[in-house]
Amino acid sequence: MGTFEELVAEGAAVPLEGWDFSWFEGRATEERPPWGYASLIAARLAVVSAALDLQTGGGEVTASAPVLPPRMAATESWPPNALVASRRLPLVVRAADAGPLPFRSSSFDLVISRHPVVTPWGEIARVLRSGGTYFSQQIGAGTNRELTDFMMGPQPVSPARSVEVARADAEAAGLEVLRLEPVSLRVEFFDVGAVVHFLRKVLWTVPGFTVEGYRDRLLDVHEHIQEHGAFVSTSTRFLVEARKPQRG
Template identity: 55%
Template structure:
């Protein structure tokens, strides 16, 4: 396809939810070896109430509930984007799940203290550790797979130019946030995983869907760099970068 055709296709694909099946044959992403869904499923069977923060379209939460040995009696989630809220509500309805639409990311979680035995979140860029600790019951578990600092740096720097590199202190920041929230860190694991794009349409759709990669992304603003990226993919067959995922498990004493 031509540059313009690829741009048009990347702009036409809906961005609702966290279903990435459209990328099949167009892009690949390796997964961290720890298996987030499996870990969640193991812990879900041990609690009576669970909260998934920023659930997206609820797809991953529903998958974890589906592999759990038992479904908790109380299944709750939050989501900040209205189209995703509708998708998540439908995905979690078979499990008795209720999804709360939230606004400001800095607002308190809309739940009482000591409510949940498990608080989880698969894809946060910035996670509210203090609020999670507040709603966790004593002895409860926090299980989060964060988007780590510098995730997909090669892609966003190709478009935006060199950016500040604060990656080195990121894990120390996570440790401090967990400690300041009054939680005991059980596990902290970091992984860089290969991401490969095979056409420009996939890049455009990705940047529209994963908004924090290039926060001010628009085709008009980045047209020249997108054209250079298209030429790179045509010449080399793909564009490769690396995502960073950080697994955080903590407990409330």
């Protein structure tokens, strides 16, 4: 365990490309959702002819599937991530997170996304074929609010990421919600360097975070971890599966 300054500097120096959290091993832990998202999408990718991965990050999750469909496409808005993903997946297209999607209507049997920044429900419904499915693991409302509140003071929890809003938006786009399952998960940070890297990588936790802007609060986090052994927070996730109705 280094000094406060050493740990902060270490967390600030970790590259941000991709969506790989292996750097946190031994420094932070997060419970996994019970459903096993990677296994669920692997099973679905193996049986469709055309699939789209929205906001793929570095393409890590989709590329882990043993079998990809004959037509496998992905979108990513951040150039460094798009470059990483293009090394793993056959077709990665730069596209804004909120759409529009650069694909023809009724192009895909399956659309997937893991932790999308936003969910463009109307565009998803447009590119899905009749009977096609959207399958996604999403970040829920108030995720890691303990860390947000510690750094920023008490903050209101926006309903934008709630399961209620997800259901309403999916149905408004003409999709039938088949599964909507929320879960709360324990998160533990074992050093302040892990907190720094997390806040740099997961930008919505503390919007506008910089080390210099939050140095005093980071010192408080460091002292809290020294006293209690960890900083404990709670992440929220939900699994959503929605289907485009069959024509006729």
